[in-house]
Amino acid sequence: MGPVEFIVLAFPEEQLRVQAVEAVMGLRKTGVVRLIDGLVTTKTASGEVLAAEFDEFVELRGLLAGRDVARLIGPEDVREAAELLDRGSCALLLVVEHVWAQDAAVAVRAAGGRIVGSVRIPAERVEVVG
Structure with missing residues (x-):
């Protein structure tokens, strides 16, 4: 198994952006990542926090299907x-396996190694270099 990551993708409104949903579905279809779990979380304008399963949204229905799905995102993850999130916004909560790194992860574990840290570098920092 490759590295697994919990990702929160925030959007400025209480509704998902279709382009983002299509991009996530595209990554899954190409096999770059394997979607293990996911939820949609909304923070309403009044500050109420809601969580919904993917199957409650037409554009996400069937995205989490099959034997590889595991329910790993819990209420504490939703609260965190x-x-x-700002009030009046929403987020896709995703647990993904980085399938592209699977062979390297297996080789590192076989050699007695392990991933001991990971830092996501913000896009604006990388753009400065590029």
């Missing part, structure tokens, strides 16, 4: 993700 909601703290990152």
Whole structure:
């Protein structure tokens, strides 16, 4: 198995952006990542936090299907993700396996190694270099 990551993708409105949903579905179809779990979290204008399964949205229906799906995102994860959101916004909460790194991860584990840290570098920092 490759590295697994919990990702929160925030959007400025209480509704998902179709382009983002299509991009996530495209990554899954290409096999770059394997979607293990996902939820949609909304923080309403009044501050109420809501969580919904993918199957409650037409554009996400069937995205989490098959034997590889595991329910890993819990209520505490939803609360922590909601703290990152502005009122009147929503987020896709995703647990993904980086399939592209699977062979390297297997080789590292076979050699007795393990991933001991990971840092996501913000896009604006990388753009400065590029």
